[in-house]
Amino acid sequence: MTVSRVLRNRGDVSQATRDRVLEAAKTLGYVPNKIAGALASQRVNLVAVIIPSLSNMVFPEVMMGINEVLDETPLQPVVGVTNYDPQREEKVLYEMLSWRPSGVIIAGLEHSDAAKSMLKAAGIPVVEIMDTDGEAIDACVGISHRRAGRKMAKAILKAGYKNIGFLGTKMPLDHRARKRFEGFTEVLAKEGIEISDREFYEGGSALAKGREMTEVMLERTPELDFMYYSNDMIGAGGLLYCLDQGINVPGQIGLAGFNGVELLDGLPRQLATMDACRKEIGRAAAQIIADRSGESGDTGGGERIELSPKIAAGQTLKRR
Amino acid sequence: MTVSRVLRNRGDVSQATRDRVLEAAKTLGYVPNKIAGALASQRVNLVAVIIPSLSNMVFPEVMMGINEVLDETPLQPVVGVTNYDPQREEKVLYEMLSWRPSGVIIAGLEHSDAAKSMLKAAGIPVVEIMDTDGEAIDACVGISHRRAGRKMAKAILKAGYKNIGFLGTKMPLDHRARKRFEGFTEVLAKEGIEISDREFYEGGSALAKGREMTEVMLERTPELDFMYYSNDMIGAGGLLYCLDQGINVPGQIGLAGFNGVELLDGLPRQLATMDACRKEIGRAAAQIIADRSGESGDTGGGERIELSPKIAAGQTLKRR
DNA sequence: CTGAAAGCGCTAACAC
DNA sequence: GTGTTAGCGCTTTCAG
Numbered sequence: 001m002t003v004s005r006v007l008r009n010r011g012d013v014s015q016a017t018r019d020r021v022l023e024a025a026k027t028l029g030y031v032p033n034k035i036a037g038a039l040a041s042q043r044v045n046l047v048a049v050i051i052p053s054l055s056n057m058v059f060p061e062v063m064m065g066i067n068e069v070l071d072e073t074p075l076q077p078v079v080g081v082t083n084y085d086p087q088r089e090e091k092v093l094y095e096m097l098s099w100r101p102s103g104v105i106i107a108g109l110e111h112s113d114a115a116k117s118m119l120k121a122a123g124i125p126v127v128e129i130m131d132t133d134g135e136a137i138d139a140c141v142g143i144s145h146r147r148a149g150r151k152m153a154k155a156i157l158k159a160g161y162k163n164i165g166f167l168g169t170k171m172p173l174d175h176r177a178r179k180r181f182e183g184f185t186e187v188l189a190k191e192g193i194e195i196s197d198r199e200f201y202e203g204g205s206a207l208a209k210g211r212e213m214t215e216v217m218l219e220r221t222p223e224l225d226f227m228y229y230s231n232d233m234i235g236a237g238g239l240l241y242c243l244d245q246g247i248n249v250p251g252q253i254g255l256a257g258f259n260g261v262e263l264l265d266g267l268p269r270q271l272a273t274m275d276a277c278r279k280e281i282g283r284a285a286a287q288i289i290a291d292r293s294g295e296s297g298d299t300g301g302g303e304r305i306e307l308s309p310k311i312a313a314g315q316t317l318k319r320r
Numbered sequence: 321m322t323v324s325r326v327l328r329n330r331g332d333v334s335q336a337t338r339d340r341v342l343e344a345a346k347t348l349g350y351v352p353n354k355i356a357g358a359l360a361s362q363r364v365n366l367v368a369v370i371i372p373s374l375s376n377m378v379f380p381e382v383m384m385g386i387n388e389v390l391d392e393t394p395l396q397p398v399v400g401v402t403n404y405d406p407q408r409e410e411k412v413l414y415e416m417l418s419w420r421p422s423g424v425i426i427a428g429l430e431h432s433d434a435a436k437s438m439l440k441a442a443g444i445p446v447v448e449i450m451d452t453d454g455e456a457i458d459a460c461v462g463i464s465h466r467r468a469g470r471k472m473a474k475a476i477l478k479a480g481y482k483n484i485g486f487l488g489t490k491m492p493l494d495h496r497a498r499k500r501f502e503g504f505t506e507v508l509a510k511e512g513i514e515i516s517d518r519e520f521y522e523g524g525s526a527l528a529k530g531r532e533m534t535e536v537m538l539e540r541t542p543e544l545d546f547m548y549y550s551n552d553m554i555g556a557g558g559l560l561y562c563l564d565q566g567i568n569v570p571g572q573i574g575l576a577g578f579n580g581v582e583l584l585d586g587l588p589r590q591l592a593t594m595d596a597c598r599k600e601i602g603r604a605a606a607q608i609i610a611d612r613s614g615e616s617g618d619t620g621g622g623e624r625i626e627l628s629p630k631i632a633a634g635q636t637l638k639r640r
Numbered sequence: 641c642t643g644a645a646a647g648c649g650c651t652a653a654c655a656c
Numbered sequence: 657g658t659g660t661t662a663g664c665g666c667t668t669t670c671a672g
Contacts, residue, residue: 034650035649036648039665039666040664041650042651057377081383081387095396097351098353099355100353121349204582205586207582207585210586262527263525264525265524265528266528266529266556268563324668356648356667358666359648359667360648360666360668362648363667
């Protein structure tokens with residue numbers, strides 16, 4: 001009835017009745033039931049956001065970007081965490097889709113077949129984020145991790161380093177880290193160079209792991225003159241370790257990480273890194289959903305935004 | 321009809337029909353509509369989680385605790401972020417309640433009157449987390465930040481420090497930081513000691529800010545022999561700064577932070593801190609909601625769990 | 641064990 | 657401008 005109209009600021013209602021309704025609503029402590037509303041209107045202002053983890057700052061930062069633009073709209077994000085587990089991803093996705101959200105933002109391009117079918121069948125905007133190396137179901141915004149790996153390899157070679165070590169996570173399911181690694185070794189291979197040593201970790205404090213791994217690797221392969229870390233946190237650990245040991249960085253050994261986390265600003269020396277454009281990705285993805293959910297005929301589709309991460313050479317990647 | 325029964329594994333359905341239904345559901349790619357289900361059953365398996373921020377690791381860690389226990393139940397968390405803004409908190413809360421969740425987990429004990437009324441009127445379990453210094457609406461799990469501040473002050477005094485500086489965030493709305501500060505100065509006052517200097521920051525990289533603030537303060541008040549940081553990140557920045565400057569820690573100056581973040585493990589020296597029991601808080605809060613949402617008559621109510629944070633004295637808070 | 645029927649609290653379309 | 661009506665897609669209750 002009329003009440004519904006005023007509560008949603010729709011069309012013709014006289015000021016008098018409007019006031020009366022608002023008054024009543026307030027005194028009764030009335031909170032509309034969105035479930036009923038959604039069912040009736042076939043519209044749910046929720047955006048499903050599916051990410052692998054909350055345990056490092058990267059996804060929370062993406063969330064912040066998403067929040068920023070969704071705040072300007074009636075849309076609300078609902079997040080689900082998969083722990084890098086395809087099974088869980090499938091389940092979380094199913095749960096979310098059963099709420100008939102206005103769109104979904106999901107990390108990565110790799111999903112189980114079932115997940116892909118659900119996404120395709122959902123008939124809502126789907127934005128796959130963080131990665132552009134592969135085929136998207138619908139829209140896609142991110143960076144090319146393969147290209148990022150290549151770019152860093154080139155910069156390192158150009159700076160004159162030759163004996164390069166790689167340190168990363170032991171995560172077969174972190175496809176983005178894997179792609180960076182592939183791009184990285186690819187460029188090295190072209191120059192006839194192979195990774196001199198490599199080390200992988202899982203669990204624990206990344207900073208501490210970075211220290212440990214660096215120690216182990218330097219002991220095992222003393223001729224190393226560069227270490228490429230698959231994320232800034234272990235890179236920072238490595239940097240702190242080197243400084244502790246009185247190792248000249250980058251004189252004796254150069255270092256680089258990946259992500260461009262804010263944390264690096266406070267380190268004794270600025271670690272070379274590459275900005276993964278996390279907030280920007282969140283913002284762009286949310287924008288796509290917001291734009292499309294406004295339209296009627298789902299005009300858009302298949303948007304593809306590839307951001308280009310830039311190297312922040314810091315002080316740990318200098319020409320020798 | 322029957323279909324509904326098999327999809328929910330309810331009561332008496334013959335294996336034959338069950339199979340037939342499952343079969344049909346699969347081939348049709350049927351995903352049940354939870355909105356309709358929720359409306360009909362008056363049951364929504366969502367738990368609203370309202371937190372101030374995602375920008376440091378503390379709340380993501382609480383989330384992980386919540387996820388852990390909710391994963392074992394049909395309940396699903398939905399998070400809302402307030403940016404420490406009571407206005408936003410009110411709005412976010414309103415939005416969430418309009419989905420009629422099974423419970424709400426909300427950070428802090430300080431809310432606007434409107435927010436409090438909504439929470440009281442909602443008729444669902446409400447767990448206020450992180451803080452126990454004040455009056456809870458319903459259940460409450462956290463630590464006493466006032467007590468935490470007092471405890472740290474005692475430890476510092478006992479270790480023989482006299483000229484103490486405080487460094488924290490410029491956040492009038494971070495009640496927990498404020499309470500820690502109050503507890504801290506209270507104990508000092510009892511011993512006839514006043515904070516020698518203080519400094520507050522906002523925005524930017526906490527690690528970098530920690531460095532800057534430490535530098536500024538040491539210049540301004542050279543007689544300081546201890547610095548108490550309101551979080552570990554700025555504490556870590558301070559520690560790195562001191563080490564850079566060749567300042568003997570804790571010989572010349574002692575340091576302590578707050579939170580017990582994992583990051584500290586990788587630092588050149590272990591910063592003294594106090595574990596805020598974040599994951600544990602998340603777990604306990606989720607458990608309360610889970611337990612109560614199982615019962616019919618909302619048996620429980622008013623649970624109050626106060627965890628006691630322990631000092632991890634690290635290497636930067638040693639008897640002089 | 642299975643079907644039919646009556647809502648859940650709203651929105652949308654249509655009268656008044 | 658305002659009231660009325662018919663569903664939205666399920667769950668629930670009650671008959672068969």
